[in-house]
Amino acid sequence: MMHLNEATLLNNVRRRYYENRIYSYVANILIAINPYIEIAEMYTPETIKKYQGKSLGQQPPHVFAIADKAFRDMKVLKQSQSIIVSGESGAGKTESTKHLLRYLCYSYGSSAGPIEQKILDANPVLESFGNAKTTRNNNSSRFGKFIEVHFNNKFQVVGGHISHYLLEKSRICSPSSEERSYHVFYQLMAGAPDSLRQKLKLTQPDDFNYLKTGCTRYFASPASEKTLSPSQKSAAHAKQGPLKDNLVDDVQDFKTLDSALSRMGISDADKMQIYTMVAAVLHLGNVEFEDDPEDTRGGCRAKQSGESSLAIASTLLGIDASELKQALTSRVMQSSRGGVKGTVIMVPLKVYEAVNARDALAKAIYSKLFDYIVNRINESIPFQASSYYIGVLDIAGFEFFTINSFEQFCINYCNEKLQQFFNETILKFEQEVYKREGLNVPEITYADNQDCIDMIEGKTNGIFTILDEESKLPKPLYTHFTSELHTKWPNHFRLALPRSSRLKAHRSIRDDEGFLVRHFAGAVCYQTKQFIEKNNDALHASLEGIVQESSNKLIQSLFSTSNTLKGKLSFISVGNKFKTQLAELMEKLRQNGTNFIRCIFVYRVPTSLGASNQTQEWFINNSMGL
């Protein structure tokens, strides 16, 4: 390109996109535009063959070329490789990841032998439990992942390993109105055989509090729709028909999930335990609470209308119904004087506290189930003698909404770390090459974001540390945490009060209810209201106690390792866990060779504008999240 700037680059990829050439290179970085249609011949076995052993540039730009480059670099440099796939939600990261894995397994495995098949089988399973319909993407991954494909010293695929990050938990109890919870809930209701649905007492999405706040329609093709009986459909589904997507079909996807689980070596009995836990979460959500007029201390009781749900949930969870009821409506406290444990007292919970306890239990069950599923996948793709691996990182890009909470804070922190890594790898490296070759290229300046990272993760006054300290107080308060933050970082360029936001909606947030971080990609204003709850992975002791004694072996084992401090509210820091996981990931990335893929999402031009100057303007303003 004669003139290289954002506008010419954008125009170039746009013109290529209109010719179905969705891939372009900027140096070694692949730009991938989501085509939203199947492009003929794009990913066929013949196309795979064309890229095998070819240097970048010998064939048109392609995600396969990056996979092959990683493979060749691994072989020649004798070094493990990473492929970092970035982009906003819906940009095509997960689809690119799947193509990369398919390419590696087909090209350098024993032509999709059992191990390769199991690596590929991980995708439908992960998607059932970790993906959901959002307003931006019908199949949005609500967790980050680093998938390693391991090779032996002959450079053949021998196994794999998946690490996962930050499953979005708020979705489990309250998906927002246009969105859905995790696919598996709908897949079970739409696609499981009658006998299984009856056993699990699964009816239709409207019947469950945890689903009915969101969209209750299934994804179904015309053929799948015909298999659904009226009793399986929600009112919205019956009225408006199914949601349609070429890649998502709840009826079909249940069958795919079930057979993928079997191929992974999960027995019918273990599958039953998995499905049971999924159903238990839904029934638990139907247990509701009201003030107890007989309790003088302002406690609550379970509503009569939810008794049958309580009974079903307890049966499925393998715990006694009355014990579950008690653990949801009260918690155990043990007074300690002078280090000696005193009497045990039952503290009644208020309605909102019982609701929080119930939701915390549901989230804990589901997220532990997700951990278990990933562990089982990893057990199914073991390797003894791995020499090197190629790891593909598929993790959410920078997020900036009107309301930004703890999840956005963690994701944006992760993106700060990845941006720093990108700066180190690409920009520093390029400049070293220019210098070495004596090219007179002016030095490229870029904003160093170490100060932002330090402010977030620093051991003494980092935001995560301040949050953890607040969480350990007897009565943690988000307003106190927020004030502490502003006090400890009064004049830092990266941290400001919400009122300094350019957005009107943020300027009305009180000083002790939010903070603004000037990230590398822009300023984001965070609302701290739920930071303390979202940063705590612990259940209160009474609840933890009863699930640990469940007669359901899977539930018992999943909760057995938890470190409950008997008689006290324990605290398990989500932020700290993420920080540690991310440090491990960055360490791996730094040791490996690196390849970058940047996915871009193209908004479709409203057809109402037609071919006009307005369309052109719309496109320039809205088209690509570069």
Ligand SMILES: Nc1ncnc2c1ncn2[C@@H]1O[C@H](COP(=O)(O)OP(=O)(O)OP(=O)(O)O)[C@@H](O)[C@H]1O
């Ligand atoms: N290469 C492709 N060819 C055809 N369609 C694609 C391609 N890549 C993505 N899509 C379409 O775009 C949708 C969104 O892609 P994908 O799920 O990969 O996005 P993502 O970046 O992983 O989003 P999220 O962060 O929400 O998980 C897919 O479900 C598919 O319909």
